[in-house]
Amino acid sequence: MSRRLVVTGGASGIGAAVVRTVVAEGGRAVALDLADPDGMAALEGVDFVRCDVTDAGGTQTALAEAAGLLGGLDAVYAAAGMLGTMAPVEHLTPEEWRDTLAVNLDGFFHTVRAAVPLMGAGGAIVGTSSVHGLRTFAAPGGVAYGVAKAGLVAFVQTAAVELARHGVRINAVAPGKVGGTRLLTANLGAHDLDDLEHERIADVPLAGETTTADVVAAVRFLLSDQARRITGTVLAVDAGQSLLGGGMLKARP
Numbered sequence: 659m660s661r662r663l664v665v666t667g668g669a670s671g672i673g674a675a676v677v678r679t680v681v682a683e684g685g686r687a688v689a690l691d692l693a694d695p696d697g698m699a700a701l702e703g704v705d706f707v708r709c710d711v712t713d714a715g716g717t718q719t720a721l722a723e724a725a726g727l728l729g730g731l732d733a734v735y736a737a738a739g740m741l742g743t744m745a746p747v748e749h750l751t752p753e754e755w756r757d758t759l760a761v762n763l764d765g766f767f768h769t770v771r772a773a774v775p776l777m778g779a780g781g782a783i784v785g786t787s788s789v790h791g792l793r794t795f796a797a798p799g800g801v802a803y804g805v806a807k808a809g810l811v812a813f814v815q816t817a818a819v820e821l822a823r824h825g826v827r828i829n830a831v832a833p834g835k836v837g838g839t840r841l842l843t844a845n846l847g848a849h850d851l852d853d854l855e856h857e858r859i860a861d862v863p864l865a866g867e868t869t870t871a872d873v874v875a876a877v878r879f880l881l882s883d884q885a886r887r888i889t890g891t892v893l894a895v896d897a898g899q900s901l902l903g904g905g906m907l908k909a910r911p
């Protein structure tokens with residue numbers, strides 16, 4: 659995949675799967691995360707640096723430490739994210755809105771701005787959007803998450819043009835529901851979502867389940883030299899879900 663990789667949100671789920679794949683292939687990866695690593699510390703070749711991506715300065719320090727451990731930086735996979743508070747728009751507080759944007763969107767900005775100066779000879783960055791940032795806005799109460807993930811797509815497209823002069827490619831993956839991942843922490847208790855009637859109008863076109871391995875394969879490709887002419891793209895790993903819309907909110911009679 660790449661020789662010197664940093665993964666934010668690398669302590670669990672998709673991020674940890676990417677770290678494990680790189681290490682299994684003999685590469686070096688440093689996992690950055692707010693939380694303790696999920697048994698990864700035991701894996702040879704994996705270093706862990708604690709990092710809260712909502713903190714711009716802290717992210718810069720953590721990326722610099724990681725690059726020091728790796729002897730440079732060629733690639734970044736930004737997986738740090740959370741579902742955040744799911745609530746009807748009129749009940750979502752400004753603080754809840756801000757928290758979701760802070761992790762999913764500000765965190766990506768902080769990561770990219772810290773990584774680019776460390777990528778002396780160019781490099782590749784992959785962010786993590788979602789079907790909820792494409793054409794599938796079917797998560798009731800998920801306006802903050804959807805905006806953050808759609809914002810990440812616009813970030814990647816805008817930054818790709820700008821970062822080309824540094825030889826840095828930037829792309830995103832947009833997974834659908836990934837089986838086997840732990841439920842992203844959502845503050846479902848604080849708000850009543852019953853009011854938002856949700857009607858599924860379509861399932862995913864391809865039968866079966868999307869797994870972390872499917873997302874890892876997409877990240878792996880976008881970070882590799884095979885994608886050397888690819889920048890500013892979003893690769894949906896959603897079995898076609900975003901083409902169908904996936905669901906809709908019913909108008910109340």
Ligand SMILES: NC(=O)c1ccc[n+]([C@@H]2O[C@H](COP(=O)([O-])OP(=O)(O)OC[C@H]3O[C@@H](n4cnc5c(N)ncnc54)[C@H](O)[C@@H]3O)[C@@H](O)[C@H]2O)c1
Pocket residue numbers: 666667668669670671672673690691692693709710711712736737738739740741761765786787788789832833834835836837839840841842843
């Ligand atoms: N699992 C899915 O079905 C799915 C679908 C679409 C998109 N995604 C996106 O994929 C990414 C990874 O999701 P996952 O399913 O592996 O979830 P996960 O909860 O297992 O992993 C997310 C990681 O991010 C870390 N994190 C959260 N806030 C952080 C912060 N402020 N600073 C640093 N690290 C922080 C968490 O500690 C965790 O280790 C997320 O961005 C998520 O939005 C997931």
